[in-house]
Amino acid sequence: MSNTSIRVRLTIWYGCGLALIMILFASALYLVMSRALEDQIDHSLEDAAMAAARSLEEHRFGPFLLLDDLAQAFPELALLDKFFQIFGPQGQITLQSANITTRNIPLSESAMQAALQGEATYESVRFQGGISIRLLSYPIKHGETLVNILRVGTSLRPVEEMLNRLVFVLLIGSPLAVIVSMFGGWFLAGRALRPVDTITLAAQRIAAGDLTQRIHTTSADEIGRLASTFNDMIARLEASIRQIRQFSADASHELRTPLTITKGETELALRKERTPEVYREVLESNLEEIDRMSRIVDELLFLSRADLGEIKIAKEPVQLDQLVQEIQHQAIVLGKDREVETVLGTLEPTQVVGDEWRLRELFLNIVDNAVKYSREKGTVEINLEHANGMAKISVQDNGIGISPDEQKLVFDRFFRSDTARAHAQKGTGLGLAICKWIAETHQGQIQVESTPGQGSRFTIFLPLLGQA
């Protein structure tokens, strides 16, 4: 059944449901009809019996020995569809109407007993050959004495014929109604499911590699919502595949540059005999490029392990003001060559929860960038304050700055602005992506504000101890 299409399944379920309803409806109709017809027969028997009883009383129970007398006394007997019998108080038959031709229908024991109690009895009798009749045995009393039992009977054939006709109509009509409705259901299910086919076709084209495909929908119903969710999903998939492709291209490019430099320099050096000093220079330059490559590989490895959730972050109290002071000392060393000065502004005593080693890496990266992208003899200022239950660490430089468009990209993997490439050769473009990851895994965030040519400020927010 799981291979069968929804359309077929819907139609089958619909057909089965309708068939069940039809069966219940037909049975109820048959029962109600037969009951109503039986009631109608019983009423007419009762009316006839009452009329006959009245006549009997009027005639003061005189002897009706001739059928003609009987017919004269009871005009009701002339009714063709009924017959009459009059029994004596012992149940012996005294008179019966002429339309009882072939059969003698004796009084049953139960009807006799009921008559003695003064009660009327209804009975249905079926004769061999399939003829059924309905009988009413009605006691006629004089005072407390039972003088006669009047029996009125009628054939049930008209009722049976009517019921048979009803059964015939139901047997033919119900399956016909079910079949016609199933065709209707099949058609409607087809119409309702057509948009699903459209989605399937689009999904097939996407699966074949065309991620630009979208499902065109204008409706806001369930199918419309499914289509727009599907479109969103494909858009995200397309974006992440583009990102992965971009990432691979950037990674290869960043690794190829130092490799090309190393290869070129080595080949050049080997072309002729060189002095030991030249060899030394080439080897030193190669070592620098190898260092850069291994930094790229280390950082890439870190980021991919972070993506896989393999990097564990300690959750210990960290004395942030102390850490910031240590970073400042390292920044002074880093800035010595280009005479970049690193100073501390505000330094509030601060404790946060986290991984001291990772936080050190985060601040060192930011401060290293600030020194690296500063102009010669520039100043970097570090501030540590509290703001809205967070520790706020800002690193301000007056270096090359970042254009507004590039500010959105600086945290992307391998992003390096052209100005930055021209300013500082060293760099992998992965440092800020790592910083962002560290800040966010500490429930914090990192922001950048910058004016090109004037300087940048990187601000890191981390929850204070007790607030995380």
Ligand code: ADP
């Ligand atoms: P990189 O190794 O190139 O410094 P990062 O990920 O640390 O890589 O930084 C990404 C880019 O962001 C840099 O290449 C540079 O363009 C820009 N950037 C980062 N910090 C600064 C800063 N203090 N001043 C100007 N530009 C910066």
